[in-house]
Amino acid sequence: MKLRLVASLAMLLAAPVVLAQGYPTKNVSMLVPFAAGGPTDTVARVMAQAMSKPLGQQIIVENKPSAGGILAGEQVAKANPDGYTILIHHIGMATAPTLYRNLRYKPLEDFEYIGLINEVPMTLIARQNFPAKDFKEFLAYIKANKAKVTYANAGVGAASHLCGMLFMSAIQTDFLTVPYKGTGPAMNDLLGGQVDFMCDQTTNTTAQIKSGKVKVYGVTTLTRVPSLKDIPTLNEQGLKGFNVSVWHGLYAPKGTPKPVIDKLVGALQEALKDPTVKTRFNDLGTEPIDLKRATPDALRAFLKSEIDKWGPLIKSAGVYAD
Ligand code: ASP
16 A cells, blocks of 8 residues: 555656656647737747747647736636646736736746747837827827827737836826727727827837838837837937837746746747747847747746836836726
């Protein structure tokens, strides 16, 4: 009896190693917290394809949109920790704990961390026929029309929402926020002229800016973006210190065996070294993160620093959701 107990304990302890040895033996699901066609989805699809090669199995992208992406976060936090369900998420992982009073997962406790993917600037854009030829006129129009001006975003907790709130606070003028399931569908409405303006990652806006399908009034980082070098920063145009960029990371449910995480980290690193990923990212105004930051420790440490950075700012802006 005692012997059997010892034997089953040994089997239990060996289970993760056995699981990891053959891992992955089937497709891996990568959950995306926003609708298809948006910037998180775009990065997810580039990475899923590039990581599938070194992993030896397909990574299938699954869109699970909800306000600020919290549904996908919750789903992965509660998923079987076997390496077959992973999450791509952005800065929303760091802002959700302050924004949502009833968040049903803990970003710093409920996950295993795989690594960072990229950091990406945002751009302030408007529908093509928006009646302002430059940032000065744009500001004057919003100040004159206030809540008649509509601002597209992906819901409380999304980067587009955060950027809009920071912008609203910087210009001290209210405008009307219109939530979408992601900035992919929001962009469709902006192109159709149903909504006035939006702040979104260059991964979603570069092509539309370059083809002149939207107007652009500034980039949200302190320095200009090389692929859009003629577009001034908001900081340069008078919004001193305005600085927001978005980052993406990969997560697995807490308890995913370390050998499995190691394989995912290996695949992430291989993908980030892949020249096609670099080219695709550069075309979208971003670049693969330094490999030293594509690790579990670097992602967790950065996530913690972002929670510490944005928490007080969000609290002082008084933005909450339940
Ligand atoms: N990244 C976008 C945002 O945070 C949402 C999306 O990817 O669709 O607004």
